[in-house]
Amino acid sequence: MKPSLRLTLITIFGIATILISPMLGLDAQVSADIQQKIMSEIRIPRVLFAFVAGSGLALCGMVFQAMFHNPLATPFTLGVASGASLGAAIYVSLGLSFSFLGINGTSFAAFSGALLAISIVYSISRFRQGFSTETLLLTGVAISFFFSSLILFTQYISNVTDSFRILRWLMGELSIIGYRDLMQLLPFVTFCTAVILWLGRELNLLMAGDDIAISRGVAVKQIRYILFFTTSLCVGAIVALCGPIGFIGMMVPHICRLIIGTDHRWLTPATLMFGGGFLVVCDTISRLIIAPAEIPVGVITTLLGGPFFLWLLIRSRSRS
């Protein structure tokens, strides 16, 4: 099968999830008017938001995996997401409230946290002689733990309301999403997607290793900084709005690579579509599984992601 055909199928999957998901679990007892209202004001923005957030998370995961030539390297395993979470948690617990250019302060706080985390992780792993992906991953895990405990600390010293808000949000949820949130997120993910599409050839070469990429003419350092900045922006915006929804960035790009190959000219759009569709599916499950109650979507993705992580680990071990 040609990659173009595969991409078409993935795109159909992505669009199908957007079309089908809002219809599932509609209460037949309520009047058509109310059904209409539920659809247009709750379901549709929620599904669209899930799609955009899923695409963003998957794309950022794809970029990290390519930059560090390791399927386990994602914004989550490298502590970027916990950095963003910490930023947002501090913002909430300090009771701050501001917005700039129509963008909520939480996003800025989360973005700063994300950027701080990646700077720490990257400079520590560079500081040691002979930069290795293993060092990077271990540093990421350590920073992740450290930031998680800082979040717990922040939560502990907050009042009960804020503390509960932080807790619910940390589980990653999409239940209170409206059009306003969608508009908050869309510019970031669009910008990030544009940059990643633009740098497709560079990402291909980065997968071949830094030395080869440089010798082909890629300004690896600059490209890496651009990508760090862009992905931090994207992850920060997503985490600020719906909490750290884990493992999408690890599972989706890896599955897409198996389907469509490693060329980023195909892989980027495939990841975009599949990531969006994947989060919509997870969100639909989280909405339906114990209906009328909901479980946070982050719980679903993590339940899927944990075993997937282990499978990747075992697979890469048995290969080498």
Place this chain on the structure above:
Amino acid sequence: MTPLIYSQNLSLSIGTKKLIENISFSVNAGDYLCILGPNGAGKSSLLKALMGILPVANGKLHINNQSITTFSQKQLAQIISYVPQVSGRQLPFTVLEFVKMGRYPFHSALSDWQPADQQAVDKAFEITNTRQFSDRLMQTLSGGECQRVMIAAALCQQSPVLLLDEPTSFLDPHHQVEVHRLIRTLNQQHNITIIEVSHDINHASQHSKQVLALKDGQALWQGDAADFLDGKRLYTLYDQDFVFLDHPQTGAKIALPDEHL
């Protein structure tokens, strides 16, 4: 004639660790320079500096009479290409995809694949005799095949200078000869300037034109390859005695490590 590449008191370092100290050397267009020396002498670091992978810490490194720092990475890639040491990293590409990436320095994000690109790829396949592998995955190639494909990818850059880091270290004798022959063809028939890091002193003295011997980050000797083999010099370089004999076919001088206890 001004040399194509020359360095003056060049020093390289990573953090506080000095890799190369005060090296001055020059390479003319069409040269075939072998860089020799014991492990850790700084041979690979010197290649990496020429490729812009390692920054120049001190001194001058000029290419085409211009400091290397004034080139963008893409400009540099149009002058110099590089075949790195075998890293064991799996390259998740087909041979064709990988070779085509060699055209990167001639493209921007929006430019299309041009006839000139196709010609460069075709020529690279032809010279290295690797076209038959084009649909195979990189990780399925044997050592000798992989090295030829790596050279093909570098040739796509159509650069006048080619750097090779121990291109034959992991190959059996037949494939060593094959890759050496390919490198000589590139130098003699295609007029590509070659800079090769090697451990094979006999190959260097017989096949290359110039030798640069490095030890502990310093230049011990540079001169004509034919003059390189000398007992005293080899002893200083490798801390090892050598015996010499003549090649029964070519009559060339050959050095063998003295294994007498």
